[in-house]
Amino acid sequence: xxxxxxxxxxxxxxxxxxxxxxxxxxxxxxxxxxxxxxxxxxxxxxxxxxxxxxxxxxxxxxxxxxxxxxxxxxxxxxxxxxxxxxxxxxxxxxxxxxxxxxxxxxxxxxxxxxxxxxxxx
Numbered sequence: 001x002x003x004x005x006x007x008x009x010x011x012x013x014x015x016x017x018x019x020x021x022x023x024x025x026x027x028x029x030x031x032x033x034x035x036x037x038x039x040x041x042x043x044x045x046x047x048x049x050x051x052x053x054x055x056x057x058x059x060x061x062x063x064x065x066x067x068x069x070x071x072x073x074x075x076x077x078x079x080x081x082x083x084x085x086x087x088x089x090x091x092x093x094x095x096x097x098x099x100x101x102x103x104x105x106x107x108x109x110x111x112x113x114x115x116x117x118x119x120x121x
Contacts, residue, residue, distance in 0.1 A: 005094070005111075006094075006095050009091045009092075009094040009095045010091075010095055012061075012087070012088075012091040013088055013091040013092050013095065015087075015091075016084050016085075016087050016088025016091060017030070017088065019068070019084045019087075020081075020084050020085075020088070023077060023080065023081060023084070024077065025077070025081060029081070030085070030088075033081070033085045034085060034088060034089055034092065035089070036085065036089075037058040037059060037085065037086055037089040037090070038058070038089075039058065040054045040055040040056075040057060040058030040059060041054070041055055042054060043055065044106060048103055048104060048105060048106065049103045051101070051106065052101040052102060052103045055100075055101050056100045056101055058086065058089075059086075059089070059090045059093060059098075059100060060090070060100065061086075061087055061090050061091075063086065064083050064084075064086035064087035064090060065083065065087065066083075067079060067082050067083035067086060068080060068082075068083025068084060068086075068087060069083070070083070071083055094111070097109075097111060097114050097115060098114070099111035099112075
């Protein structure tokens with residue numbers, strides 16, 4: 001089942017590349033920005049509860065889609081780009097098993113415990 005989810009996420013990552021291709025930005029913008037949503041991990045410097053909140057804010061596809069649609073609605077290419085990058089990054093992370101986080105541990109995600117984690121046995 002996990003492979004089916006990874007293929008689905010790969011398709012959504014491809015969709016983000018397609019959507020980016022529809023913008024007027026040069027290709028290097030996508031490459032330069034695709035890892036920026038990981039700034040959301042900074043909350044883990046305080047504690048796991050804040051870390052999960054900030055990480056999930058930057059990695060939630062619903063948030064990404066709302067930002068993308070807002071960019072389309074108000075015709076703002078930078079907001080549109082932000083939504084595309086957030087959506088693509090979230091899909092890319094999920095291909096590698098990084099899901100939305102629970103408050104107790106970085107490796108405890110909505111996809112289950114990440115492999116090689118120190119989660120419960």
